[in-house]
Amino acid sequence: GENVGLHLPTLSVQEGDNSIINCAYSNSASDYFIWYKQESGKGPQFIIDIRSNMDKRQGQRVTVLLNKTVKHLSLQIAATQPGDSAVYFCAEEGGSNYKLTFGKGTLLTVNP
């Protein structure tokens, strides 16, 4: 939504730098995780997912790391571009079918 970035943690980076966005999840039984990107005025867009039997997965310019010991998930964006400016949030699934639990999100701002 237009004001979804309010009240969120923020990360400001320079264009070309790498970005790391963190997420602490709550349920130790969660076994599937997704990162979404949400630009202003748009719906969440799938970026990358990872299952609990993996600790790392790479996509195009993005890498997700999963640390089950401390229930932590991170999204790394390489060579961040102005078009990467958005709210990023993680989602976890586990314990009940079909339902994802979403984090509150982080607002990423890329400075040219």
Place this chain on the structure above:
Amino acid sequence: DVKVTQSSRYLVKRTGEKVFLECVQDMDHENMFWYRQDPGLGLRLIYFSYDVKMKEKGDIPEGYSVSREKKERFSLILESASTNQTSMYLCASSLGPVGNIQYFGAGTRLSVL
């Protein structure tokens, strides 16, 4: 390409009106979801459906109902709109049970006056 379409981007309604939000997906997905998104609260699940004519309450179902008469269409109904239902409403769908990506529509910004 994955497509979830919400019928309206913006809606303005009056308190007490009955409101219908429509969502259509073209991916033959089993599961469909309705969320609302508010600043500081994130995405909260209102209702979901895992099959035609099946529905389950999410975390905040009060004041809402849903209808799924066809696999591709999932409707959210506000029986009597109230100002605290002013929000961004997001529809999503996914292929099947567990471990599947939820794909979202663009959202409907509803204002209840």
